[in-house]
Amino acid sequence: MKRKTRTLIQDSVASTVAIFLGVILVFPLIYCVCGAFKTPHEFLTPTLLPGSFSYLGNFEEALEKGNLLRYTANSFIIALVGTTVRLIFSILAAYAFAYYDFRFKNLCFFLILGTMMIPADVLLATNYLTVSKLRLLNSYLGVMIVSFVSAAQMFMLRQRFKSVPKDMREAAQIDGYGDISYMINVLLPISKPVLTTLFVQSFITLWNAYLWPLIVTASSPHMRTIMVGITKLNSWEDENYQLVLAGVCISLIPSLVLFILMRRNMKKGGIDGALVG
Amino acid sequence: MKRFLVVLLTVFFALTAIFAAAEKEVAPVEQVELGSQPVTITFWHSASDDAGLLVDEYIKEFNATNEYQITVDAIYQGQYSDATTLMKTIISAENYRELPDIMQLDATGKLDYYNSGKAFTIDDAVKYFNDDIVGEYLGGALGNWQFGGVQLGLPFATSTSITYFNKDILKAAGWDKGPDTFDDIIKLSKDMKAKGISVATYGAVPNTPTLANWLGQLGSYVVNNSNGADATATKLACIDNGALKTFLTKWKQMYDAGALKNESLSTNQFVAGEVAVFTASSSNVNSLLSKVGGKFEIGASSFLRVNSSASHGATVSGSCLVLFDSEDALKKAATWEFIKFMTGAKIQADFAAGTGYTPGHKGAVEDENYQNFIAATPQFSVAPEQLAKTPASMRSVTVGPTVDFYYAIQNEVTDMLNNGATVDATVASMQESLQGLLDNYLRTNP
Numbered sequence: 001m002k003r004k005t006r007t008l009i010q011d012s013v014a015s016t017v018a019i020f021l022g023v024i025l026v027f028p029l030i031y032c033v034c035g036a037f038k039t040p041h042e043f044l045t046p047t048l049l050p051g052s053f054s055y056l057g058n059f060e061e062a063l064e065k066g067n068l069l070r071y072t073a074n075s076f077i078i079a080l081v082g083t084t085v086r087l088i089f090s091i092l093a094a095y096a097f098a099y100y101d102f103r104f105k106n107l108c109f110f111l112i113l114g115t116m117m118i119p120a121d122v123l124l125a126t127n128y129l130t131v132s133k134l135r136l137l138n139s140y141l142g143v144m145i146v147s148f149v150s151a152a153q154m155f156m157l158r159q160r161f162k163s164v165p166k167d168m169r170e171a172a173q174i175d176g177y178g179d180i181s182y183m184i185n186v187l188l189p190i191s192k193p194v195l196t197t198l199f200v201q202s203f204i205t206l207w208n209a210y211l212w213p214l215i216v217t218a219s220s221p222h223m224r225t226i227m228v229g230i231t232k233l234n235s236w237e238d239e240n241y242q243l244v245l246a247g248v249c250i251s252l253i254p255s256l257v258l259f260i261l262m263r264r265n266m267k268k269g270g271i272d273g274a275l276v277g
Numbered sequence: 278m279k280r281f282l283v284v285l286l287t288v289f290f291a292l293t294a295i296f297a298a299a300e301k302e303v304a305p306v307e308q309v310e311l312g313s314q315p316v317t318i319t320f321w322h323s324a325s326d327d328a329g330l331l332v333d334e335y336i337k338e339f340n341a342t343n344e345y346q347i348t349v350d351a352i353y354q355g356q357y358s359d360a361t362t363l364m365k366t367i368i369s370a371e372n373y374r375e376l377p378d379i380m381q382l383d384a385t386g387k388l389d390y391y392n393s394g395k396a397f398t399i400d401d402a403v404k405y406f407n408d409d410i411v412g413e414y415l416g417g418a419l420g421n422w423q424f425g426g427v428q429l430g431l432p433f434a435t436s437t438s439i440t441y442f443n444k445d446i447l448k449a450a451g452w453d454k455g456p457d458t459f460d461d462i463i464k465l466s467k468d469m470k471a472k473g474i475s476v477a478t479y480g481a482v483p484n485t486p487t488l489a490n491w492l493g494q495l496g497s498y499v500v501n502n503s504n505g506a507d508a509t510a511t512k513l514a515c516i517d518n519g520a521l522k523t524f525l526t527k528w529k530q531m532y533d534a535g536a537l538k539n540e541s542l543s544t545n546q547f548v549a550g551e552v553a554v555f556t557a558s559s560s561n562v563n564s565l566l567s568k569v570g571g572k573f574e575i576g577a578s579s580f581l582r583v584n585s586s587a588s589h590g591a592t593v594s595g596s597c598l599v600l601f602d603s604e605d606a607l608k609k610a611a612t613w614e615f616i617k618f619m620t621g622a623k624i625q626a627d628f629a630a631g632t633g634y635t636p637g638h639k640g641a642v643e644d645e646n647y648q649n650f651i652a653a654t655p656q657f658s659v660a661p662e663q664l665a666k667t668p669a670s671m672r673s674v675t676v677g678p679t680v681d682f683y684y685a686i687q688n689e690v691t692d693m694l695n696n697g698a699t700v701d702a703t704v705a706s707m708q709e710s711l712q713g714l715l716d717n718y719l720r721t722n723p
Contacts, residue, residue, distance in 0.1 A: 040568065044549040065326065124362075129370040137375065214355050215363050218375055219319070221352045231355050235326035238564035239544050243326075 032252075035245040043242045058246035066229035066247055074140075075225040076254060078213065079206040082144040086202055087195065089149055094157035095183055099169065109158075116151045128215060138220040143213045147206055153198050160194045161187060196265035204255050226251045311610040312345040318378040318611045321354045321363075323596070328434070329353060331631050339618050347611040352377070357596065358680075361386035368393045376601045378612040381433060383596045384421065384486075385679045388509075390599050391424050397602040397609065399428040406613055414620070417664045418637035421593040421673050425508055430597030431620040432637025434628070436560040437667070438490055438591040439659050440581050443476075444574035446553040450474055455578035456554055458585055459527045466536030469553065479554040479581075480538035480546070483528065483690050485674050485683045486594055487556070490580055493671035494587035495520045500715070505675035510715060516708050525693065525700045527583050532694045539694050541687075544568070556581055558594065559660035562633035566656065577656040579663045590667030595634060635660045677718035685710050 136142035210227040230247040354360040418432035466478040497520030500510035531537035580591035622640025626647040693703040
């Protein structure tokens with residue numbers, strides 16, 4: 001078999017497998033969108049596609065019953081501020097671990113990494129106690145504060161920073177850059193793909209948070225997040241999955257927009273070399 | 278130096294005594310009469326969708342019409358399990374001021390409430406207010422909200438499991454009434470196949486409440502201490518008496534005969550006509566009727582029985598309202614008024630008609646509007662009739678490891694059918710896994 005033919009077959013097989021896997025990954029999303037446009041009667045039929053994509057009754061009902069507009073705004077505040085602060089703290093910590101030498105550096109580093117092994121559920125009561133003692137219950141800050149520090153993000157950024165040659169920092173210092181100006185003007189621009197990926201991942205995680213915001217805002221229902229609103233759309237007495245799917249579609253919009261806006265940077269990944277510029 | 282220390286200690290004790298006395302003075306137990314000043318109480322609920330809208334309406338009505346200047350601040354706290362998690366978190370953090378005055382609770386939160394240290398049970402309230410209203414409620418509905426002989430809450434959303442069937446399919450198979458026993462399901466399946474009807478006959482996977490129903494019909498509890506209602510359950514109570522084996526044998530027979538789809542079916546699947554017989558909560562009546570519309574006729578009958586010698590009936594489920602001790606006399610009095618309103622005849626009759634739940638208040642059952650409603654929609658009458666027939670000894674299961682227990686039962690039965698295990702092997706396996714869960718819970722919660 002000619003090499004060209006063999007390559008063509010290999011490419012075709014690889015493409016087919018990739019398309020197949022892609023369809024599997026995207027199918028829940030397609031099902032969700034299609035289901036959200038179905039009438040209650042259509043939802044009981046086994047067909048995937050709705051009669052038409054013009055039926056907006058589920059969206060209207062979801063917005064009203066679940067108070068989703070208000071909750072979307074809350075989720076946006078919590079996800080945006082939480083992600084931004086988390087990223088700032090992670091950058092500063094990662095910089096210290098990547099460039100500074102201090103006593104017990106390794107011990108501190110491994111202690112921080114060790115926190116990644118503690119399941120979030122185990123921390124629920126202790127975090128609640130801390131937030132309660134800080135008198136931050138029923139506040140946005142109370143919801144966000146536990147997400148301000150992330151060992152995983154710190155670790156990933158530290159690895160990225162360590163891959164940048166130290167000569168670069170020394171050269172910047174010769175040019176009169178301090179640590180902060182080197183970080184802002186040199187290190188962060190070349191780490192944009194990692195920062196973007198971490199931002200999107202963190203935003204989606206905080207956007208999807210359910211139990212913690214529910215618990216912290218026990219006495220302030222107006223501070224609830226969109227995920228709490230979605231649970232209001234279904235009940236023990238009546239399964240309204242088409243409403244839930246409409247709610248999920250609404251909740252997906254910010255994440256999708258963010259992903260579309262940042263996908264180029266994310267795709268670059270680690271392709272960019274540290275010595276760019 | 279010694280003299281200085283003696284003086285210091287004397288001053289310290291003197292100050293302590295003064296502050297202690299002062300504290301007693303500034304916190305007198307003040308009995309304020311209800312209605313003399315405005316009072317706001319907090320109500321946590323898990324009523325969502327249409328039930329949530331009804332609850333909101335009742336709160337509005339109470340706030341607008343009560344004569345005691347009571348304002349109820351109702352907060353939706355997610356599903357029952359979420360609300361219970363929230364309650365447990367607050368209790369473990371000892372942040373009691375975040376607890377509500379009144380809360381809607383399902384069976385999964387019963388033990389946590391009882392052990393919270395802040396429970397103001399109905400028995401406590403009856404004594405405190407010298408107002409014995411317990412006799413106004415149906416015994417079956419009350420029984421589900423007792424633990425250790427204490428009435429924890431009052432029934433709010435009372436339901437039970439009943440059998441729904443697609444009358445059109447059954448008619449086509451030559452049946453003019455619904456199936457009553459597992460043997461009927463096997464017979465119906467044969468008749469359906471003979472008429473070329475390919476729809477599944479019956480679909481369900483046993484879980485904690487349904488197993489409690491079927492074993493209860495056989496006169497057995499799932500766990501000891503009356504299914505954990507009298508005291509903490511410590512061991513299985515269905516092995517030595519052979520009840521579990523009897524049930525599993527019949528369940529397997531249905532499966533082997535091709536009459537059973539061992540899957541947790543949704544109401545939507547029944548509405549879509551994918552199955553002929555379906556067991557579910559009586560609270561689904563309203564939504565089933567509205568979803569099916571005129572597509573086919575829905576029949577409803579008592580919960581399926583394991584065999585013809587088993588008793589009729591099923592345990593009560595749903596939710597109740599429980600009170601917390603706010604240590605504030607005015608709030609307690611306001612909460613007592615509110616719980617009487619929410620569980621009273623008028624609201625219970627209206628809530629039953631709007632959702633499909635069964636009224637827990639005797640007055641609601643006799644309510645004229647409710648009677649007319651039942652007469653017009655006979656499917657709604659099955660649950661109250663069944664409740665009347667259900668033996669008082671039939672109790673829902675209260676165990677510590679609620680969630681794990683539920684899934685362990687489902688997994689064990691599914692494994693038996695899928696892997697072809699024998700009934701005896703499954704009984705042994707269930708004894709090991711379920712008893713293991715109980716032991717583990719008791720070890721960690723002595």
